[in-house]
Amino acid sequence: MATDTLVKNARAARTTIALKLAMATSGLIFIGFVLMHMYGNLKAFGGRDAFNKYAEHLRTFGEPMLPHEGLLWVIRVVLLVALVVHVASAAQLAARASKSRPVKYEVKKNKHSSISSRTMRWGGVALLLFIVWHLINFTIGKVNVSGGATTDPFNLLVDSFDVWWLTLIYLLAMLALGLHLHHGTWSALQTLGLTNSARSRKAAKTTGLIVAVVIAGGFMLVPLFTLFGVISK
Amino acid sequence: MKLTLKIWRQANQDAKGAMHTYELDEVSEDMSFLEMLDVLNEKLNADGEEPIAFDSDCREGICGMCSLMINGEAHGPEVTTTCQLHMRSFNDGETITIEPWRAQAFPVIKDLVVDRSAFDRIIQMGGFISVNTGAAPDAATMPVPKDKADRSFDMATCIGCGACVAACPNGSASLFLGAKITHLGELPQGQAERNERVVNMAAQHDHEHFGGCTNIGECSAACPKEIPLDVISQLNKDLRTAMKQGR
Ligand code: HEM
Ligand code: SF4
Ligand code: FES
DSSP: OOOOOOOOOGGGGHHHHHHHHHHHHHHHHHHHHHHHHHHHHHHGGGGGHHHHHHHHHHHHHTTTTTTHHHHHHHHHHHHHHHHHHHHHHHHHHHHHHHHSSOOSSSSSSSOOOOHHTTHHHHHHHHHHHHHHHHHHHTTOOOTTOOOOOOSSHHHHHHHTTSSHEEEEEHHHHHHHHHHHHHHHHHHHHHHHOOSHHHHHHHHHHHHHHHHHHHHHHHHHHHHHHHTTTTSOO | OEEEEEEEEETTTSSSEEEEEEEEOOOTSSBHHHHHHHHHHHHHHHHHHHHHOOOSSSSSSSSSSOOOOEEEEOOOOOOOOOOOOOOSSTTTTTEEEEHHHHHHHTEEETTEEOHHHHHHHHHHSSSSOOSOOOOOOGGGGSOOOOOHHHHHHHHTTOOOOOOHHHOTTTOOOOHHHHHHHHHHHHHHSSSSHHHHHHHHHHHHHHHHOOOOOOOHHHHHHHOOTOOOOOHHHHHHHHHHHHTTTTT
């Protein structure tokens, strides 16, 4: 139902655009993180020592200025806050969107949307589930589905991706991440007000495509090459 | 041409509506879409049936009244308003589905007619300039750079038809809002109220139950005036600036 009242005491911070800004900022933090993470994973191509040294280095980074695992904890807290902000704003925006059209169309064509833009919400939920499993797998739980040792990070990685179905789960999750980043990157730039011309819009969309291919593609290399035996113990 | 028309009928705002099917023969492809509906209504009148209520005013593409969702596209398959759409864009024997704009903020008044006064209230919250701009000759004393004047003019072509809302999967009016913000924000006269305008208009937009934008782009693809997506970026930028400056 339309209202017939005018808003009093409007505040910028209470608008849906502010929610979008929160979404874009937290999203960009994620992009920075996944880029670093993807790069770190590629160390697996260097073998056990290169990979484990990198993992160890992450923990000793900044010592003695920072305590052991200091940087790691800073990153963890920032990511956790970003995740809460991102998911909470997504939920609020989704709830608003579903209420804004109570009667659906009999026929509705998509003229401009992409699969990426249409799957942001369900893809986001899939990513959330994946993040939970991923942390259980490698960080909090350290679950080795092959039943081997879990104390050595490289060992856990190789054991995990030697299992075809686990590799498949990771590949599907990276596909979802690629789609999310394809729309999410350009969307974040637009939300931040950085695409005020046809040219900058095109550049933002190209950036989205590159970010998606580089990050999702880069992440897919390690599981694939482990499955095919190039990366092995 | 012979057509099968599936049209939304709803007696009033509170009534439950439904799709009804009508057959229409001898439609000329030179008719406009609205003329085709006029012919159908004459037939319904002759048969003693209630004619179909739909909106139109100028019938020349400038008033924005003729809001119809045609086969799932706002204003139909061409980049123009429904009144400027001709039956040659359709095929003989085709089934055409006609629905009203669907949005919580645009309630159906009757059949295909919706209440778009939510847009008026958004305009009321800041879609104007209240500084005195003087008499006509004074305008020449205030230089406006050509690129800014052009952008302002281009965005001023928004006719407030609501196709952007109708096409948006989130039911957002961001393209309309962005067009107004950009139109006034590019001009020197628009600067005094710039922060206040964007915050007030955006707040009213949300208050009217329009959804939030997710930059999907269906709006711009449906807009008969081809308002580009960069107005939404401009809107976001203006709001961010206003927030930074304490609004
Ligand atoms: C690695 C994890 C993630 C990254 C890198 C990421 C990145 C992004 C970015 C950059 C945006 C664009 C913000 C904007 O539109 O202005 C975005 C939007 C969004 N994200 Fe995420 N996100 C991640 C995880 C999630 C999760 C776990 C959810 C879960 C529920 C989610 C749901 C959404 C939704 C619904 C949108 C808005 C859709 C849109 O703007 O079209 N994301 N994401
Ligand atoms: S932006 Fe385009 S579609 Fe939206 S109201 Fe204005 S003219 Fe109509
Ligand atoms: S009737 Fe005026 S724009 Fe179509």
